[in-house]
Amino acid sequence: MDNTVNLAQADSADNTPFLKRLFRMRETGLIVIILALFLIMSFASPYFLTWANMRAMSMAFAVDGLLVIGMTILLISGGIDLSVGSVTALAMVIAGWLFLSGVNPWVASAMAIALCTGIGAFMGFFVTRVGLHHFIVSLAIMVIARGACLLFTGGRPLGLYTLPPEFKFIGQGTIGPIPIVIVIFLVFVIAFDFMLRRTTMFRKVFYTGSNEKAAAYSGIRTKKVIFLTTTLCSTLCGIAGIIYMARFGSAQPTFGLGLELTIIAAAVIGGASLNGGSGSILGAILGVILLSLVSSSLALLDVSVYWQDIIRGSILLAAVTIDHYLNKRRG
Amino acid sequence: MDNTVNLAQADSADNTPFLKRLFRMRETGLIVIILALFLIMSFASPYFLTWANMRAMSMAFAVDGLLVIGMTILLISGGIDLSVGSVTALAMVIAGWLFLSGVNPWVASAMAIALCTGIGAFMGFFVTRVGLHHFIVSLAIMVIARGACLLFTGGRPLGLYTLPPEFKFIGQGTIGPIPIVIVIFLVFVIAFDFMLRRTTMFRKVFYTGSNEKAAAYSGIRTKKVIFLTTTLCSTLCGIAGIIYMARFGSAQPTFGLGLELTIIAAAVIGGASLNGGSGSILGAILGVILLSLVSSSLALLDVSVYWQDIIRGSILLAAVTIDHYLNKRRG
Amino acid sequence: MNIVMQDVILKIENLSKSFGPVKALRGVNFELKKGEIHAIAGENGAGKSTLMNVIDGILQPDSGDIVLDGKAVKISSPTMAQQLGIGFVHQEIALCPDVSVAENIFMATTNVSRSWLMDYKKLEREAVDVFRQLSDIDPSVLVKNLSISNQQLVEIAKALTLDCRILILDEPTAALTETEAQTLFGIMRNLADQGISIIYISHRMVEIFDNCDRVSVFRDGQHIVTNDVADIQPSDVVNAMVGRVIDNLYPEKAAEGAISEETVLKVKGLSEVTRFHDVSFELKKGEILGIAGLIGAGRSEIVKGICQLEGDVTGDVWLNGEKLALRNYQDSIAKGMVYLSEDRKGDGVFLDMSIASNVSALKVEQVAGPLGLIQTGAEEAQAEALGRKLNLKCGSLSDPVSSLSGGNQQKVAIAKMLSVNPRLIFLDEPTRGVDVGAKSEIHKILRDLANDGVGIVVISSELPELIGVCDRVLVVREGRISGQVTGEEMTEENIMHLASVTDAQASVA
Amino acid sequence: AQAEGIMCEPGETYIMNVMVSGHPYWVPVYQGFKQAAEAFGCETVFSGTPDYDITKQIASFEQDLVKSPAGILLHPMQSDPFIEPIDRAIDNGTEIVTFAADSPNSKRTGYITSDNHAEAKFAAEEIVKQVGDSAEYAVLENPGQSNHDLRVTALIAYMEANYPNMKLVGRQATNQDSNAAYRATASIIQANPNVAAIWIPEAGSAEGAVAVKLEAESDILIMHADVTPTTLEHIRAGNIHMSLNPNQGVQGFMGFMAVHLANRADIFDPFNDWQTSGFNPVQIPFMDNGFAVITKDNADSFDLNVYMEGRDPA
Numbered sequence A, B: 001m002d003n004t005v006n007l008a009q010a011d012s013a014d015n016t017p018f019l020k021r022l023f024r025m026r027e028t029g030l031i032v033i034i035l036a037l038f039l040i041m042s043f044a045s046p047y048f049l050t051w052a053n054m055r056a057m058s059m060a061f062a063v064d065g066l067l068v069i070g071m072t073i074l075l076i077s078g079g080i081d082l083s084v085g086s087v088t089a090l091a092m093v094i095a096g097w098l099f100l101s102g103v104n105p106w107v108a109s110a111m112a113i114a115l116c117t118g119i120g121a122f123m124g125f126f127v128t129r130v131g132l133h134h135f136i137v138s139l140a141i142m143v144i145a146r147g148a149c150l151l152f153t154g155g156r157p158l159g160l161y162t163l164p165p166e167f168k169f170i171g172q173g174t175i176g177p178i179p180i181v182i183v184i185f186l187v188f189v190i191a192f193d194f195m196l197r198r199t200t201m202f203r204k205v206f207y208t209g210s211n212e213k214a215a216a217y218s219g220i221r222t223k224k225v226i227f228l229t230t231t232l233c234s235t236l237c238g239i240a241g242i243i244y245m246a247r248f249g250s251a252q253p254t255f256g257l258g259l260e261l262t263i264i265a266a267a268v269i270g271g272a273s274l275n276g277g278s279g280s281i282l283g284a285i286l287g288v289i290l291l292s293l294v295s296s297s298l299a300l301l302d303v304s305v306y307w308q309d310i311i312r313g314s315i316l317l318a319a320v321t322i323d324h325y326l327n328k329r330r331g
Numbered sequence C: 001m002n003i004v005m006q007d008v009i010l011k012i013e014n015l016s017k018s019f020g021p022v023k024a025l026r027g028v029n030f031e032l033k034k035g036e037i038h039a040i041a042g043e044n045g046a047g048k049s050t051l052m053n054v055i056d057g058i059l060q061p062d063s064g065d066i067v068l069d070g071k072a073v074k075i076s077s078p079t080m081a082q083q084l085g086i087g088f089v090h091q092e093i094a095l096c097p098d099v100s101v102a103e104n105i106f107m108a109t110t111n112v113s114r115s116w117l118m119d120y121k122k123l124e125r126e127a128v129d130v131f132r133q134l135s136d137i138d139p140s141v142l143v144k145n146l147s148i149s150n151q152q153l154v155e156i157a158k159a160l161t162l163d164c165r166i167l168i169l170d171e172p173t174a175a176l177t178e179t180e181a182q183t184l185f186g187i188m189r190n191l192a193d194q195g196i197s198i199i200y201i202s203h204r205m206v207e208i209f210d211n212c213d214r215v216s217v218f219r220d221g222q223h224i225v226t227n228d229v230a231d232i233q234p235s236d237v238v239n240a241m242v243g244r245v246i247d248n249l250y251p252e253k254a255a256e257g258a259i260s261e262e263t264v265l266k267v268k269g270l271s272e273v274t275r276f277h278d279v280s281f282e283l284k285k286g287e288i289l290g291i292a293g294l295i296g297a298g299r300s301e302i303v304k305g306i307c308q309l310e311g312d313v314t315g316d317v318w319l320n321g322e323k324l325a326l327r328n329y330q331d332s333i334a335k336g337m338v339y340l341s342e343d344r345k346g347d348g349v350f351l352d353m354s355i356a357s358n359v360s361a362l363k364v365e366q367v368a369g370p371l372g373l374i375q376t377g378a379e380e381a382q383a384e385a386l387g388r389k390l391n392l393k394c395g396s397l398s399d400p401v402s403s404l405s406g407g408n409q410q411k412v413a414i415a416k417m418l419s420v421n422p423r424l425i426f427l428d429e430p431t432r433g434v435d436v437g438a439k440s441e442i443h444k445i446l447r448d449l450a451n452d453g454v455g456i457v458v459i460s461s462e463l464p465e466l467i468g469v470c471d472r473v474l475v476v477r478e479g480r481i482s483g484q485v486t487g488e489e490m491t492e493e494n495i496m497h498l499a500s501v502t503d504a505q506a507s508v509a
Numbered sequence D: 001a002q003a004e005g006i007m008c009e010p011g012e013t014y015i016m017n018v019m020v021s022g023h024p025y026w027v028p029v030y031q032g033f034k035q036a037a038e039a040f041g042c043e044t045v046f047s048g049t050p051d052y053d054i055t056k057q058i059a060s061f062e063q064d065l066v067k068s069p070a071g072i073l074l075h076p077m078q079s080d081p082f083i084e085p086i087d088r089a090i091d092n093g094t095e096i097v098t099f100a101a102d103s104p105n106s107k108r109t110g111y112i113t114s115d116n117h118a119e120a121k122f123a124a125e126e127i128v129k130q131v132g133d134s135a136e137y138a139v140l141e142n143p144g145q146s147n148h149d150l151r152v153t154a155l156i157a158y159m160e161a162n163y164p165n166m167k168l169v170g171r172q173a174t175n176q177d178s179n180a181a182y183r184a185t186a187s188i189i190q191a192n193p194n195v196a197a198i199w200i201p202e203a204g205s206a207e208g209a210v211a212v213k214l215e216a217e218s219d220i221l222i223m224h225a226d227v228t229p230t231t232l233e234h235i236r237a238g239n240i241h242m243s244l245n246p247n248q249g250v251q252g253f254m255g256f257m258a259v260h261l262a263n264r265a266d267i268f269d270p271f272n273d274w275q276t277s278g279f280n281p282v283q284i285p286f287m288d289n290g291f292a293v294i295t296k297d298n299a300d301s302f303d304l305n306v307y308m309e310g311r312d313p314a
Ligand SMILES: Nc1ncnc2c1ncn2[C@@H]1O[C@H](COP(=O)(O)OP(=O)(O)OP(=O)(O)O)[C@@H](O)[C@H]1O
Pocket: C019, C022, C023, C024, C042, C043, C044, C045, C046, C047, C048, C049, C050, C051, C091, C393, C394, C395, C402, C403, C404, C405, C406, C407, C408, C433, C435
């Protein structure tokens, strides 16, 4: 029977050579595309491959990276969150407002993150208990959180120049040559990528998103899973908001307008399915990197503003098309 | 055996009294909510129930109504379109630009609508032939179309004050006391609602969205259906853009930023499923009316801006929750 | 079956089809004659459905020809197949859940209809006509509200409305009870008499030998043999399929005295608001208990109720003497009581996930090391062990379940149940779509488990299976237990009698 | 019902209608509007739409008209779409004055704004003063928003006309998004190590740009328009050279005066033909509200949060 593998030999997958396994990975297509862009850019601009440019480019996507982690996990579980931009802004605003009211900045940040967690739980409640769709619940929260930002600031950005240096250090400091922001980013990415691939807890997220009913029939508390992924996504928004606050030394009520689409796009480019059940942190991060790389490159090449959007959109479309065909050929 | 009935009574559904059928309709919950808001507003503001206010309020949602028709049909077929806002803007910009270059405004409008149709067909191609997801394709088009708007206008609105009066009439004229815009809106709504409920052509859209495989097995060319719904949505954007142009006498490259979420939200509130297979024009229009009514009411009551978003989001959440329970009880 | 065999209407010549490394069909030759009912038998994964999908234009062959009426044709889509007069009832139910039964049935007709407007009244009237022959389903109901068996009936009704010359039925009776199956055979015979050719795929030998004219056997993607059923015995078919003789289809029943006095499960006064009422029964150690009933009788509902999967249930349940106070299905699993669903596609498997992670889903913790880290090795070993036990045929354990044949998907679902070493398993249509060989393996496993003291409750629509495997059969009628049969009383007649509505015949609505 | 004197009658209400009504720009404008109104015993309402949506703003404007106010100070999101509604309002006797953005083809009573050309010219001269007249400079922009557009295009045009050796090396759209501005500025600085100055037409992007300046330890000269508390701090700290801030308070104050006086033509009988021509001399067709230059020295006066303490924003 040459069309079936003898089950006795079935677990030989781990012996396949590394290169072959790499080739089979969902993310390889994206890596290839990003490397190609890198190569092109290195030739196109002498400033591209400088440490300072790399550093600036990574700073530009590092914090969004946290948001995309939360979004990817939520997408895998079958949900979606349109409120990421405004909840991130709310975290900045609340922490900043508390700080200006005299609260210790660390305590203020913890409270803001807790509030975001609460918002996520609130959304989770509406989705799992009331039975509404993630889309509409998070859209309502997006509007409400933005409103709360306005309310707490009167629409005016809060100047947090007086934040203590050790606090600003999270956003502006470096360890050796590496900015703390990038370190935080890497820690989160590696931790969540590992957990998502390996832990039983996160495996249940995949089961739930793949077939919620089958998951329930396998004894998984699917509502709890969805509740938790919804909450986690908002918590990560909270953390991202605090880092942004430390980095810019201000809290902007209008921060992150339209950010939700970028974040969702990054996750989808990275292989997350809008129908749930699949996705990976690595892929999603590559998605963020791709989007950010394109923007940075266009700026570096000083492409006319009036052409940038057209080029950006076209590269996005081309990239996902190429990625699609690369995956198809391997599949 | 509650899913079976006496066969002799099977086709008796049409004999049920009108009120009972109304009560069973998916849209009744929304109608109740809207009526309740109407009642509250009539007491809250002496200006609410004036002809001028009703006119202002309906003008505010009439043209968006066309977009929501296209979006609903697309959602039913299982798709989604994030580009509606920028494609609408592009229609205005292209028609305006052609007009300023000396093209007859009617011809210019026809060309702009044809272009939008082409954009829809382009998206349809990527979705059905290449096999990408609607979300990512339309996101790329959203960016590209916005870029094209910038390119054609240099970012500045085109003043089309010189449009001939008979052209502006579409957007600014009235038949008796009724603005033409409202008449166009009603014609589209009634026509599409009827077609979607009754014609064999549009039933295929439901079949395709409900289970694409099953539809394909029954011989339905599902790709063609999806291609057409995608195209139709963009065509309606084109028409909406032209009406807006006639109404405003200008073409704004930034028109419709963020409009996609409002339109999708309206369709979803009206019962369209993001997974395809269900939805109705009547419901979606009620969704648009609800959203617009809330905004208009807050403006009329002079509610503080710092509270408006919070109240708006909360009403949205409350409305969908109430609607959900009303449907559940009936279901 | 003295049908005069007429000309060959469909001929498959040297047809091959691969999915990546998997060769599903290898140089298949096959002939279908006008007006015959042609059975196809073969193990799970033998390539039966793949061949049918090729004939219906859903899949394109890698090589080989389809010859229709003597002309080679390339069937590029189901649309084209339909135009050529080919109708197909799929193994996996493919209906539009958000659409009414009537519309589902006439979807193909609507598609080619010349009229612009829908005539819902006409559709429903005609749907009622179609169902008059089959079963009483309300055509205005949305399909998503139907039970899986009723959906199967809709799927059949859908094919019957087609104006076709060749009708393919891929395991249509897998979820049907005897009554509906018999109705279907009547209809099939009728169609065949009108000159329509029928391809009938089934794992039930009885059906093949009672209703078909010829039978073709497939193995490993190859056509092995075709015979008139009159010329051969069921054992010959099984032999050709499996490549060995299965002498004893069903395992030995529990020996005298093997059933102890100890009760594994005791249910008392179990009721659910609308679905079932006052259900009480016991399951002894070492015993296999069957539950029989007509479609929609409430069998699935009762066992789901016992393990708190669905419904608002009142009543008492004891497991191994311990009174249970389950709040949800997780509690039930924790107590070792699991349920194998009848709807494997809907809630049995994760189609887009790997075989290994499907098998481990019921308790992933089992294949995890410290810190809750999943050990891929352990996970694959578990899947491999159970897969081998159930004779699972697959490419690699990391392939998605969607790449498996229907019967092999069912085996994955069963493996998932067995993975947690349960103390009591409810199996709802456990061998749905499973081939004879694997079926008898599964039966043996069930008997072994019962002997080890694991409680086994089997719901099946296939009466011979219940009679062959169970020591006792409960019969459910309209949500109540209408009786039970054991030993010599276990006959199809007795069970059918208890299952059908005898008194108050008219009160259906 | 025109009042006899310059003071308002009880209930006489003036409305200020804007788009994106949560934006802090409007806050001092409305304070000026309100203070002027209070001086005349008039009532005021802050109205408009929280969204960046022309349809919604027109609806809110028309709803304002339903209330028959004495006059409206309007910031029209786009000029031409407001022609018809403004004309209708004027025909019905409601005075409309536009501010910060105009609808020149309408019959609006007057227009008050800060002069973006003047701002741009000032900025250009200041940049040249600081970095010399043959240097590289860059701009960030926000295409689609007319006043921001003008600030940028006017500066570039001025440079080209007067300082041909000034070289524009970077021009990026950042749309008031500080992270986008961060990315764009970083790229500009990378690609043009010699870039000496950057002009930013609003404050949100300036926050992102200044973050790059600090991280890259660049000595690029940052100048921007408008102000936020954060950029204010950076001005104090010398990270941002200076900011040009339109005189919002005056805009609101004079905006009110323009509407109010237009309502009271009969208190003044000037030496001209107004009675025959119908043109009311108290209608002020155009006013420039001026702008302030914020530097290290005067930064303390521009903390909006301090200014707003004890005041009601609405
Ligand atoms: N989409 C697919 N991708 C990969 N392999 C597939 C796919 N579909 C079928 N196969 C493989 O092709 C072979 C034949 O499958 P097929 O479904 O035709 O079997 P079958 O005879 O119908 O079995 P059953 O009795 O279980 O329904 C199996 O080995 C199956 O795993």
